Each structure stands twice: as structure tokens, then as C-alpha cells.
Amino acid sequence: MTVARLTLDPSFTVGPVDRRLFGSFVEHMGRCVYTGVFEPGHPGADDGGLRTDVLELVRELGVTTVRYPGGNFVSGYRWEDGVGPVGDRPRRLDLAWRSIESNAFGLNEFMRWAGLAGVEPMMAVNLGTRGVAEAAELVEYCNLDTGTAAADLRRKHGVARPHDIRMWCLGNEMDGPWQIGNLTAEEYGRLAARAGHAMRRVDPGIELVACGSSDGDMPTFAAWEATVLEHAYDQVDYLSLHSYYDPERYDEASFRASAVHLDEFVDAVVATADFVRAKLRRTKRIRLALDEWNVWYKSRLVEPEDRDIEDTPALIEDEYTVTDAMVVGNLLISMLRHADRLTVGCQAQLVNIIAPIRTLPGGPAWRQTIFHPFAHTARLARGTVLLPAITGPAMTTGHYGEVPAVDAVATVDGTALTVFAVNRGTEPIPLHIDLRAFPGHRPGEHLVLAADDHRLTNTAADPQRVTPDVRRSSTEVLLPPVSWHALSFTIEEKP
Ligand code: AHR
Numbered sequence: 259m260t261v262a263r264l265t266l267d268p269s270f271t272v273g274p275v276d277r278r279l280f281g282s283f284v285e286h287m288g289r290c291v292y293t294g295v296f297e298p299g300h301p302g303a304d305d306g307g308l309r310t311d312v313l314e315l316v317r318e319l320g321v322t323t324v325r326y327p328g329g330n331f332v333s334g335y336r337w338e339d340g341v342g343p344v345g346d347r348p349r350r351l352d353l354a355w356r357s358i359e360s361n362a363f364g365l366n367e368f369m370r371w372a373g374l375a376g377v378e379p380m381m382a383v384n385l386g387t388r389g390v391a392e393a394a395e396l397v398e399y400c401n402l403d404t405g406t407a408a409a410d411l412r413r414k415h416g417v418a419r420p421h422d423i424r425m426w427c428l429g430n431e432m433d434g435p436w437q438i439g440n441l442t443a444e445e446y447g448r449l450a451a452r453a454g455h456a457m458r459r460v461d462p463g464i465e466l467v468a469c470g471s472s473d474g475d476m477p478t479f480a481a482w483e484a485t486v487l488e489h490a491y492d493q494v495d496y497l498s499l500h501s502y503y504d505p506e507r508y509d510e511a512s513f514r515a516s517a518v519h520l521d522e523f524v525d526a527v528v529a530t531a532d533f534v535r536a537k538l539r540r541t542k543r544i545r546l547a548l549d550e551w552n553v554w555y556k557s558r559l560v561e562p563e564d565r566d567i568e569d570t571p572a573l574i575e576d577e578y579t580v581t582d583a584m585v586v587g588n589l590l591i592s593m594l595r596h597a598d599r600l601t602v603g604c605q606a607q608l609v610n611i612i613a614p615i616r617t618l619p620g621g622p623a624w625r626q627t628i629f630h631p632f633a634h635t636a637r638l639a640r641g642t643v644l645l646p647a648i649t650g651p652a653m654t655t656g657h658y659g660e661v662p663a664v665d666a667v668a669t670v671d672g673t674a675l676t677v678f679a680v681n682r683g684t685e686p687i688p689l690h691i692d693l694r695a696f697p698g699h700r701p702g703e704h705l706v707l708a709a710d711d712h713r714l715t716n717t718a719a720d721p722q723r724v725t726p727d728v729r730r731s732s733t734e735v736l737l738p739p740v741s742w743h744a745l746s747f748t749i750e751e752k753p
Contacts, residue, residue, distance in 0.1 A: 262650025262664040265692040272643035273598035280636035281323030281604040288573030294609035320636030330354035333386025333438040340364020385429030386439030394456040431472035447489030454493035467496040474523035487534040500550040512657035517588040547602035587631030587742035624721035641671025681737035702746035704731035
């Protein structure tokens, strides 16, 4: 067996862990909102119809930030439909998913939910079928105290204090031909700059996210980012990127090595943003928001055009395996490795739709396999990211060639040191962790997510089948095939 060696040093730092890396996403799509987070009449629902069993799991997951209300949905959405007396709200045809939107849940319900979940909202505006005026008015509704029509309308709707939403997405995936009202990079760059300018006139303290590519493999990738930023560099703080990994797209080994793709994608977006910075001779650096990412069995998606219009259809409710959980853990490792520029992440989505949390209407809520690496990384990854030096065996993939079988990153926060590691290969690998730079280190907890059968899933009938094993950490461990690990140590704090 070839051994993997991982060496850590307190001076090999990447940057601080931004808590916004552990975000998620709630879209009006399928059963994410309706019968997901919101189900009046459910035995566990509160007076406002919010499922308290789901809220408890969201808090346990450790989600910090939640993007809302879409996704493709936002590109046809009228936010005004979802506020005010529920009985007056219209039923609309949602063009993105060809579903009926009852509008029983809207902005103020979401903000109440976000408060109970303890998450920061990340609000998206519609730049598909709407524009500058509606975006600015939404900021006014949310963030101004009183004395203007939109602020006073919010008060009339029973919300006296401003929501004070800091982060705003300027549309969604505007490069995608599937997007309602999709635009060219030139058109979108100008619109994002104009909308951002007006939104900042309402509230100069907001942070703005421009749409980057909806996938690293889009034919317009990189040229899109460069053109958009050439128009909107001064208005925006973040550039978004979306990346989903389909277990059925390439060979299985390539899927297990998906984080290789994310590493390259993030590096390329950083390079493109810095190219525009140099071209425009600016000093500000654009940060990255990976505001949709996950494993998604995308090849199983039935396109909206091929479905009948339905009310709350069960869409893309993927059931995740042990392998999927290892990949999710590895994608989080990749995100932490880029923590100097990638500071926002939103796993897509939170409930039912390609989600860590599943529910049954009127029934239970449970944790999918991917819940566990997310929850423990969100809990343990704190302080500063450290980049380890790693040597070890390689594995062969059909799409990415030879790649390291072991991948890892670490964080240090006072006396807490945690190593996050995966074995993405199919052979067990002994791992030696060199902590000579941390004299006096002591072992803590070692969480292991692994199973002999990598296809195991959690279901409503068997919700605890896949859960991490808790062991004592050590600098000498054996990483089983296709496994995820969090190894904690107590170290002596620097004087
Ligand atoms: O998360 C599902 C969909 O994936 C979102 O609506 C869209 O933004 C992306 O293509």
C-alpha cells in the first residue's frame, strides 16, 4: 500500500474562513419551499406554517447564508406578488419550471424563516423579465425604514423594521439559453451595472453579486466573465460561479475526482477577474460567490418543456450515496483551499431539491448522506485555512487523467486544528500527518464517513443508515476507499 503524507505548518496560510462559505439556497422550485420549509397543516408546523422539524435540521446543518428566491425561478418572478395579505396574492404560472406558484410564501415569510433559522439572506433580483426600477424598489421595500412608498408598504404589511439585507444577486445564470430573458454578456454587463448603480443609490451599504457562468463548461465561459466585468467592475463586489457534478456524466473515477474540476474552475475565474482588474487599472479585487454547487444527477432531469404544468411537482429529488457524500466533502475542501478569493458558497438546494434535507408531505424530515460532511465542515472549519503539502498515490480517471487519490486541507483556530481529508480512490490508503510544526498537539475526534457499499443512501424508512463514525484522531490513520474524514487535534496556542 502506498502511503500518503500530509505536512502542515502554521505559516502555510491561505486566508480566513469566511462563514458565508457555508451557505445554501432556497428556490421556489418543486418541493423546496412548499412541503419543504413551509407546510401549513403539517403536525410540526408553527403558526406561520414553517416546518419546525426542518428548521431544526437547518440549524444542525450549520448553514450561515441562504440565497432566495431563485435560481431560474427569479427570472420571471414579481416580488410584489409574494407580499401583503395572503388572500390577495395571485396564482401565477412560473415559466422557469412550468409550475403553479401560489405565492402563499413570499419575501416576508422567507425573512421570518431566515430569522428563526439564524441565517443571513442573500436576495436575488429579477433581471430576466424585469429591470432597474423593480430591483431598486425591492431594495427600498427591504432596507429603507420609512417615508417612501415601498418602505411604507412593508410597514403596512406588518414588518415595521427594515430587513436590512446586505447581499444581493443581480439576476441568475443570465448566460444560460434556458434562462427566461437570457442576455448576451454585453447586454447583461450593462444591465447589471445600471441595476447595481440604482440599487446602491437606495442603500449604499449593500454588496452586489454579478452573474458569472452557470457552468465552467459553458461555451461562453471566461469571455462572459471578462465582458461582464468590463461593464460592471466598479459596481460589483462578487462574481458568481455555478458548478454541479453529475455522477453519470463521465466514468465513476472522474466523478469521484470532481473537486479537480472545481479547483481549475475557481482558478480560471480568479485569473479572469484579475485580468479585467489589470485592464481597467483598478485596485479592488473581485471576490467569488459559488452560489450554486452540489452533486446533481442532471442527466435524469426532465426538461420543463417535456412536463405538464403542475402545482408543487416533485422535481430533482436526488437520493445521495456514500460516494456523493465523499464528493461533497471534497468540494468543500476545494472551497476552503480557495478561501482567499472564494468567500461565499451556497449549496443548491436546501430541502428536497438536490438537497441535504428531505421531507415527506405530512411526514418526517431526514438527513441525506451529503448532510454529514457539510454539517461537520461548517462546524469545524474555523479561523484560518492552512494548505498542507501532500504526497501519495495517484488514481486514474477517464476525464481528468492521473490525479492524487488523497486530497486535504486544514483549518486552525486558537487551540483547535482540524484536517479535512478524502480518499477518492478505491484502495485503502494509510495517511501519515506530520504535525512537527505543532509541538504538544493532542488527539481529538476523528469523524469518518465510509461504507463497504458506496451506493448506500438514507431514506425515510432508514434515515440513519449512513452516518459518520466517531473515533479518536491520530497522526497515523487508514483512509478506507471512497471516504471522507475530519481529524481534530488540540494544539498549543501561539504566544
Ligand atoms: O438549482 C436548480 C437550478 O440550477 C437553478 O434554478 C438554476 O439556477 C440552476 O441551473
